[in-house]
Every structure is written in structure tokens, then in C-alpha cells.
Amino acid sequence: MALDIKRFTARFVEEAREHLVNLEAGLAALQQEPADQEVVNAIFRSAHTIKGSSRMLRLAPISDTAHRLEDLLGALREGTLTYSHALAQLLQSGIDAIAAQVDEVAQGRELAPPDEALCAALARPLTPDAETAKPAESVPVAAAAPGEIKFKAADSVRIPLEKLDELIKLMGEVVSSHARLRQRSRDIRAIERDLRAGSAGRGARVADFARELKDDVQAQEALMEELHGKALILRMLPLLMVFDPAPRMVRDLARSVGKEVECLVSGSEIELDRQLIDRLGDPIVHLLRNAVDHGIEAPDVRAKAGKPRHGRVSLSARQDDGGVIIEVRDDGAGLSLEAIRDKAVKKGLASAEQVALFTEAEVIDLIFLPGFSTSAIITDVSGRGVGMDVVKRCVVDELQGAIQVESKPGVGTTFTLRLPRSLAVMRMLLVAAGGQTFGFTAPHVSQLLRLPADQLLEVAERHAVLIRNEFVPVVSLAQMLSLPAQPAGADLLLVVVQTQSEKLALRVDDLIDERNMVIKPLPPHLAGLPLVAGMVMTGRNQLVSVLQAPALVGMARRGSAGSKQTTIPAASQVRVLVVDDSLNTREIEKDVLEAHGYHVTLAEDGLDGLAKARNGEFDAVLTDVEMPNMDGFALTAALRQEERYRDVPIIIITSRQKEEDQRRGIQVGADAYIVKGDFDQSRLIDTLKSLLG
Amino acid sequence: MSEQASALDAILARKQQTAGEVVSVDEALVKLVFFSLGEQWYAFHGENISEVLAESEVFFLPGCPASLEGVINVRGDIESVIRLRAVLGLPDSNGITGSRILLGQARAMRSGIRVDRVEEVIDVQESAIQPPPHTIPEHLRPIVLGIVSFREHLVHLLDLERIFEDYRAGLR
Numbered sequence: 086m087a088l089d090i091k092r093f094t095a096r097f098v099e100e101a102r103e104h105l106v107n108l109e110a111g112l113a114a115l116q117q118e119p120a121d122q123e124v125v126n127a128i129f130r131s132a133h134t135i136k137g138s139s140r141m142l143r144l145a146p147i148s149d150t151a152h153r154l155e156d157l158l159g160a161l162r163e164g165t166l167t168y169s170h171a172l173a174q175l176l177q178s179g180i181d182a183i184a185a186q187v188d189e190v191a192q193g194r195e196l197a198p199p200d201e202a203l204c205a206a207l208a209r210p211l212t213p214d215a216e217t218a219k220p221a222e223s224v225p226v227a228a229a230a231p232g233e234i235k236f237k238a239a240d241s242v243r244i245p246l247e248k249l250d251e252l253i254k255l256m257g258e259v260v261s262s263h264a265r266l267r268q269r270s271r272d273i274r275a276i277e278r279d280l281r282a283g284s285a286g287r288g289a290r291v292a293d294f295a296r297e298l299k300d301d302v303q304a305q306e307a308l309m310e311e312l313h314g315k316a317l318i319l320r321m322l323p324l325l326m327v328f329d330p331a332p333r334m335v336r337d338l339a340r341s342v343g344k345e346v347e348c349l350v351s352g353s354e355i356e357l358d359r360q361l362i363d364r365l366g367d368p369i370v371h372l373l374r375n376a377v378d379h380g381i382e383a384p385d386v387r388a389k390a391g392k393p394r395h396g397r398v399s400l401s402a403r404q405d406d407g408g409v410i411i412e413v414r415d416d417g418a419g420l421s422l423e424a425i426r427d428k429a430v431k432k433g434l435a436s437a438e439q440v441a442l443f444t445e446a447e448v449i450d451l452i453f454l455p456g457f458s459t460s461a462i463i464t465d466v467s468g469r470g471v472g473m474d475v476v477k478r479c480v481v482d483e484l485q486g487a488i489q490v491e492s493k494p495g496v497g498t499t500f501t502l503r504l505p506r507s508l509a510v511m512r513m514l515l516v517a518a519g520g521q522t523f524g525f526t527a528p529h530v531s532q533l534l535r536l537p538a539d540q541l542l543e544v545a546e547r548h549a550v551l552i553r554n555e556f557v558p559v560v561s562l563a564q565m566l567s568l569p570a571q572p573a574g575a576d577l578l579l580v581v582v583q584t585q586s587e588k589l590a591l592r593v594d595d596l597i598d599e600r601n602m603v604i605k606p607l608p609p610h611l612a613g614l615p616l617v618a619g620m621v622m623t624g625r626n627q628l629v630s631v632l633q634a635p636a637l638v639g640m641a642r643r644g645s646a647g648s649k650q651t652t653i654p655a656a657s658q659v660r661v662l663v664v665d666d667s668l669n670t671r672e673i674e675k676d677v678l679e680a681h682g683y684h685v686t687l688a689e690d691g692l693d694g695l696a697k698a699r700n701g702e703f704d705a706v707l708t709d710v711e712m713p714n715m716d717g718f719a720l721t722a723a724l725r726q727e728e729r730y731r732d733v734p735i736i737i738i739t740s741r742q743k744e745e746d747q748r749r750g751i752q753v754g755a756d757a758y759i760v761k762g763d764f765d766q767s768r769l770i771d772t773l774k775s776l777l778g
Numbered sequence: 779m780s781e782q783a784s785a786l787d788a789i790l791a792r793k794q795q796t797a798g799e800v801v802s803v804d805e806a807l808v809k810l811v812f813f814s815l816g817e818q819w820y821a822f823h824g825e826n827i828s829e830v831l832a833e834s835e836v837f838f839l840p841g842c843p844a845s846l847e848g849v850i851n852v853r854g855d856i857e858s859v860i861r862l863r864a865v866l867g868l869p870d871s872n873g874i875t876g877s878r879i880l881l882g883q884a885r886a887m888r889s890g891i892r893v894d895r896v897e898e899v900i901d902v903q904e905s906a907i908q909p910p911p912h913t914i915p916e917h918l919r920p921i922v923l924g925i926v927s928f929r930e931h932l933v934h935l936l937d938l939e940r941i942f943e944d945y946r947a948g949l950r
Contacts, residue, residue, distance in 0.1 A: 610889070
């Protein structure tokens with residue numbers, strides 16, 4: 086059902102083969118000159134590009150292999166690994182494996198999973214180093230008044246003379262390239278004269294001309310790309326600017342609140358565009374403050390819990406998939422869901438009934454709401470300045486990134502920021518909708534789908550599509566932007582965009598292009614427009630709006646909330662527990678049920694479901710099968726052990742179609758088994774109605 | 779209409795005494811950009827208009843207010859295009875050919891401004907600018923700096939600083 090898009094596959098094959106040639110050539114060059122950093126950089130980039138573009142097309146076997154290759158090359162580049170003949174052979178076998186996989190793709194064949202032995206071999210040189218590579222605690226920075234911590238934004242950049250010289254050399258190349266083009270212009274005029282005169286051998290001359298012109302255009306393109314790349318590098322700064330003051334700051338903060346905290350920093354050599362470095366300071370300061378103030382417990386509390394009195398906060402960065410991942414991790418108590426729920430209710434951000442039904446992830450999401458702060462009293466440390474809502478807005482909207490929270494009670498909390506390396510040039514997908522062209526940045530695009538219109542599911546007066554055991558709402562991009570609908574073809578073309586926890590499938594009319602593009606900012610007075618991140622210019626000098634995927638997801642959610650109100654009939658007393666680990670699926674099932682007057686409670690896995698079932702009373706339970714912690718079969722079996730749930734209808738909704746699974750479902754005590762693929766809302770409601778009698 | 783006509787007569791009469799469009803060396807001059815929306819003529823101070831753009835393709839910008847036509851590319855910079863008709867509360871001009879975009883620059887912001895026709899860019903004497911008469915509609919009063927009589931038109935001299943300031947405040 087999920088088809089990858091052929092046109093993009095063809096381009097990928099072409100691009101990947103080019104990079105494979107670069108990899109081969111680079112490896113050969115390394116044999117001559119093992120320490121040549123430029124060569125290492127070049128082949129690292131090639132491996133990286135292959136990984137990125139294969140991932141976008143969901144060619145996981147290729148991206149996996151390329152990822153390992155890239156890791157190795159990254160270590161070589163950073164000097165944690167030294168060149169050896171054995172390493173070269175390993176790299177060569179990785180390149181060969183990718184080449185073979187690309188050939189398979191070119192022939193339109195399904196990819197086999199990557200060679201495990203090879204992947205393991207590629208990973209091996211890196212494993213023993215993992216521990217020792219961590220730097221010891223950084224040396225404290227001199228002079229900075231305690232409490233007065235501010236990261237300085239750089240107004241100027243120091244550029245090594247040699248980089249500038251390279252740029253100037255390239256400018257010289259541009260001039261000579263232009264001279265060649267002038268010559269072509271003379272050539273075509275001569276050919277024109279010949280044509281008029283009707284002299285012999287015209288065909289050959291035109292063919293020559295076309296070939297030469299093509300060569301020139303290609304050379305020009307390469308030159309431009311190099312120039313652009315070199316110019317962008319001038320703007321790159323190491324994360325050191327932001328990371329360096331962190332250990333001292335953390336120690337000072339800890340002292341001021343009577344805690345003992347050490348701070349570990351790693352990855353500060355990773356470079357990002359100045360624009361990002363400048364704006365990263367505030368969110369990182371806030372996350373560190375948050376970790377010290379709320380994350381790490383007081384020394385006595387820690388001692389009682391059997392932990393070292395010394396808390397630990399780590400700030401680390403690593404490269405990943407065309408971007409950089411920054412983690413702020415503490416080994417504190419973890420987020421208190423109870424405290425968050427209470428605070429949200431006290432602040433009027435949600436009602437007590439609402440938060441009681443929230444899943445863990447939804448509760449954690451509350452901390453990103455404007456006006457939320459978990460501190461009981463406003464403290465000197467994190468009670469003022471930017472809040473978590475500002476952190477999120479900065480990371481998601483301004484820096485085109487994503488933020489994720491992971492928290493385990495007693496073990497600690499980790500905030501993960503995923504950021505692009507530069508905002509100036511980004512991988513861009515261009516699509517057509519409603520007669521206009523729009524762009525999406527690659528980090529926000531989860532996948533592309535083409536499927537027949539009849540595979541669209543209709544749930545709660547909305548459309549949805551089943552992607553890997555998850556219902557994803559489908560909306561027409563043109564309709565969302567109030568543009569006229571275009572006549573639809575037989576197949577639907579969907580761009581699936583993703584924010585932290587939600588997906589949205591946008592119906593578009595056509596896919597136009599996918600390439601690296603320069604994003605131009607909107608004028609300052611339009612910076613508040615939520616839908617548009619900036620503009621890109623296409624080859625035909627058209628300006629195209631780059632859409633903010635998070636804003637679209639938010640808009641779709643609000644749209645559905647609005648329509649829901651009109652469809653809810655008189656309140657019913659039937660309470661249904663919906664258990665599914667996918668947010669989208671839960672929400673859609675909830676919409677369907679609420680539209681038919683049921684009262685719905687959500688749970689995000691079997692354990693959560695079991696706890697909620699025990700603490701509440703439900704007239705029916707709907708559950709998925711594959712879930713973390715406890716699957717749907719186990720949940721069903723466990724519920725049947727409970728006095729109260731012996732006879733309550735349990736419906737399993739799953740993408741597993743196998744008969745043995747169905748048998749197993751009935752065995753453990755489910756009353757009905759609905760396969761998501763042929764899910765339609767009336768069937769669910771009818772089943773539920775008949776079971777409830 | 780008769781009110782306007784009498785106001786025009788009064789101004790014309792005054793103007794007769796100040797030598798009309800003939801430039802007198804003693805007097806300070808101001809550069810004005812004259813343009814029209816339908817039959818009505820308007821002017822901006824020349825110092826607020828950095829250029830007059832012809833034939834610029836305007837591109838769609840999703841989610842922008844109706845008074846914003848879209849964006850244009852001015853030598854690599856993205857600039858917005860404001861429909862002046864919408865700002866002044868005038869109906870859309872359908873199918874006017876030869877309309878132009880003025881590139882306006884004020885302290886609050888910079889933007890393109892869509893006008894029906896650009897009539898003239900010329901220096902006039904400061905004294906030719908008369909205070910706005912009471913007959914000016916309420917909603918225009920804050921943005922009209924004065925009235926200039928030019929080629930038998932009663933021209934509203936508009937305050938671009940104020941228009942852009944209000945526009946920007948409205949976007950927030």
C-alpha cells in the first residue's frame with residue numbers, strides 16, 4: 086500500500102552513485118595521504134548525504150549502512166580513530182554494500198535488510214572508544230560574576246586566511262567560467278550565421294555546441310555549489326561558545342540552592358551556523374537551570390534514595406542525520422506527573438477531569454504551555470526569565486528543530502533538542518497544492534505516500550490513513566490554506582509531516598522537487614505569520630513559501646476540535662477505555678466514539694490501561710495489540726482476571742491480520758477483533774453497540 | 779461633491795497667488811510621488827519611496843491578511859506588497875492594467891505598496907501643501923498630512939510613517 090515515489094527514487098539513485106564515486110576516490114586518496122583532513126571531510130559528507138536522502142525515501146537498509154559508514158568517518162575526522170589498512174578495507178566493504186543496494190533500488194527491487202555481520206564489523210572500531218572518548222569535567226572558565234550568566238552573541242567571526250583565500254580563488258574561477266559562457270554566446274551567433282548561409286556540417290556544429298554548453302553549465306553548477314558551501318562554512322561556529330560556560334554556571338546555581346551538582350560537557354567541537362549558536366544560549370541556560378532546580382534532588386534526599394549525594398547534569402552534542410542533537414540530561418528524581426497535573430489545574434490550563442484522563446506524554450507536554458512553571462515558589466534560579474514555552478518556541482519555530490522529553494521516576498530527565506546545522510540552506514521538498522507551490526523542510530517530512538483514493542479511511546467525519554499501526558489524519562493542503570481544490574487523480578499523494586508526537590498527512594496535487602535550497606527570511610513585520618518559515622527561490626525565479634509543519638499540525642487539531650463540538654449528541658453514560666500507544670490513533674478513535682456520544686478515557690499502553698481500568702469503571706475497552714510495557718493480549722487476559730471486567734466487552738483493534746492472532750485474541754478473552762486496515766467507523770460503532778446490547 | 783469643489787476652488791484661488799507650479803528659488807522644495815487609485819489622486823513624500831517597481835511578479839503568501847497581496851523579490855530581498863486600496867478602505871480595482879508597486883520605506887517597516895497608476899514624481903514648493911480640510915472622511919484624517927493641488931487634482935498627501943506604523947501594529 087505504501088509506495089515510495091518513483092521519481093524521487095530515480096533522482097536518489099543518480100545522486101547516490103555520484104557520491105559513491107566520491108567515496109571510492111576519497112578512499113583511494115587516503116591510501117596515499119592518510120591524514121588528509123579535506124578528503125576525510127569530503128567522504129564523510131558523501132556518506133552523510135547518502136544516509137540523509139535514503140532515509141527520506143525510507144530506504145532503511147541503505148541509510149543504516151551509510152549511517153555506520155558515516156560514524157566511522159566521523160570518528161576518523163575527529164581523530165578518535167586513526168587510519169589503518171584494516172579500516173580502509175572495512176570502509177571499502179561498506180561502500181560496496183551500499184553500491185549493491187543502490188543497484189537493487191535502481192532496478193526497482195525490494196531491498197533486503199542490511200548485512201548484519203557487516204554492520205557489526207562497521208560498528209566494532211567505535212565501541213571500545215565509547216567510554217574513553219568522553220572528556221573529563223571541563224576546566225572552569227575564568228572570570229564571570231556569579232549569577233550573572235549570559236552567553237555572548239558573536240557579531241563577528243574569525244576566519245582563517247586560508248579559507249578566505251579559497252573563496253577568492255573560487256571567485257577567480259567564476260570569472261573564467263563567465264568568459265567561457267561569453268565564448269559560447271559568440272559560438273551560437275556563428276552557428277546562426279552558418280544556418281542562414283546554409284553551409285555544410287551544421288548538424289555536427291550544433292551538436293558540438295550543445296555538448297560544450299552542457300559541460301559549461303555543469304562546471305558552473307559545481308563551482309556555485311562549492312562557493313556556496315565555502316561561504317556557509319565561514320558562518321560556522323563551534324558549540325563551545327554555548328557549552329563552555331555551562332559547568333561553572335551549573336556549579337554556581339547548585340551552590341545557590343544548596344545542592345551538589347557536577348556538569349559534564351561533550352561535543353562542544355561540533356560546528357553550527359552562527360544564527361543557531363546565537364539563539365541557542367537562552368534555551369540551554371533554561372534547561373540547565375531547570376535540571377539543577379527541579380531535576381536534581383537535595384543531597385539528603387539523594388542519599389536516602391541510595392544515590393550519590395552529588396547530582397550530575399550532562400550537556401552533550403552529537404551529529405545525526407544532517408543535523409545536531411543536543412541533550413541536557415540530569416540524574417535527578419524525574420518529572421513528577423502528579424505535581425505537573427496539579428499545577429496545570431491550579432493555573433487553569435486544564436480541568437481536573439481533563440488531566441486525569443491525560444496519558445503520561447500528554448502530561449509532560451503540559452510543561453511547554455505558556456504560563457506553566459512547576460516550581461512551588463518563584464525561586465531565584467528558574468522561576469524567572471524564559472519559560473519552557475519559550476524554549477519550545479525557540480527550538481521549534483525559530484530554529485526549525487524539535488524538542489523531546491524523557492523522564493523516568495528516580496532515574497532522571499533528558500531533554501533532547503534536534504537541530505539543523507544551518508538555517509540558511511536546508512533540504513527542501515517542493516509540492517503543488519491548490520495551484521500554488523509550497524516547500525517543506527526535510528526534518529519535518531516523515532514520508533511520502535501514494536495510494537488509491539479508496540484506501541482512505543473515514544473516521545469521525547474526517548479522513549485518515551493507516552501508517553504502521555497508527556491512524557494519521559488526512560487533510561487537503563489546499564483546503565487548509567483556503568485555496569481552490571484541483572481536480573483529483575485516481576491516486577492520492579500524501580506528504581506526512583511530523584512534530585514531536587503527532588503526524589499529519591497532507592494531500593497535495595504533485596511533487597515538484599527535492600533539493601538543498603537557500604531559505605530567505607520574510608521581512609521582519611511578517612515574522613509573526615505562523616504558517617510560513619521563509620521563502621525559497623526555484624530555478625524559474627518563483628518565490629515559494631516554506632510551510633511550518635508544526636503550525637499546520639496545530640491548525641488541523643484546532644479544526645477538528647471545532648467540528649467535534651457540533652457533532653456531539655446528548656451526553657451518554659457509556660464509558661469507554663481506549664488503549665493505544667499511538668497518539669494519532671487514540672485521538673481518532675476518541676473522536677469517533679465521542680461523536681457517537683460515548684465518554685472516552687485514553688491510555689497509552691497496556692500497563693497504563695490496566696491501571697486506569699482498575700481505578701475507574703468502564704463499560705467497554707478498546708485496545709491495540711503491539712504496545713510497550715504490556716501488549717493488548719496481556720491486557721485483555723489481565724482484565725479478565727478482574728472481577729469487574731469479567732464480562733465487559735473488550736475489542737481488539739490491530740493491524741495484525743493473521744488468523745492465529747485473531748484466535749489468540751479470542752483465546753485471551755476478547756469479544757471482537759477489528760483489523761485496522763479495513764477499519765471504518767460504523768463497523769466499530771456497530772460492534773460496540775451490539776456488544777453493549 | 780459640491781463641498782469638495784468649493785474646497786478646490788478655495789485652494790486654487792490661494793494657489794493662484796503663489797505662482798502655481800513655477801519653481802521659485804527662494805522657497806524650500808519637497809519631492810512628492812503622485813499616484814492614483816481610481817479617480818482620486820494621492821501623494822507620498824519622496825523620501826519615503828525608494829523606488830517604483832514595474833512588472834514585478836507577486837507571489838502567494840499563505841495565512842497573510844487580506845490587505846497583503848503577497849511578496850516580491852527585490853534583488854534577492856523578500857518584500858511584502860500591501861494593497862493600499864484595502865488600507866484606505868476602498869474597493870478592489872479589478873483588472874486595472876499598468877498598476878505599479880512603490881517600494882516604501884518608513885521607520886516602522888519597509889514594504890511594497892500597490893497603486894493603480896504612478897502619475898508623476900516632482901518637486902513642489904512646501905507652501906503648496908495646504909492643511910487638510912474638514913471635509914476629509916473621518917478614517918482618513920489621521921493619515922492625511924495635507925492637500926496639494928496638482929494638475930487640477932485635489933491630491934491627498936498621505937503619511938507613510940503613520941500608515942506603516944498602524945499596519946505593523948495591526949499585524950501583531
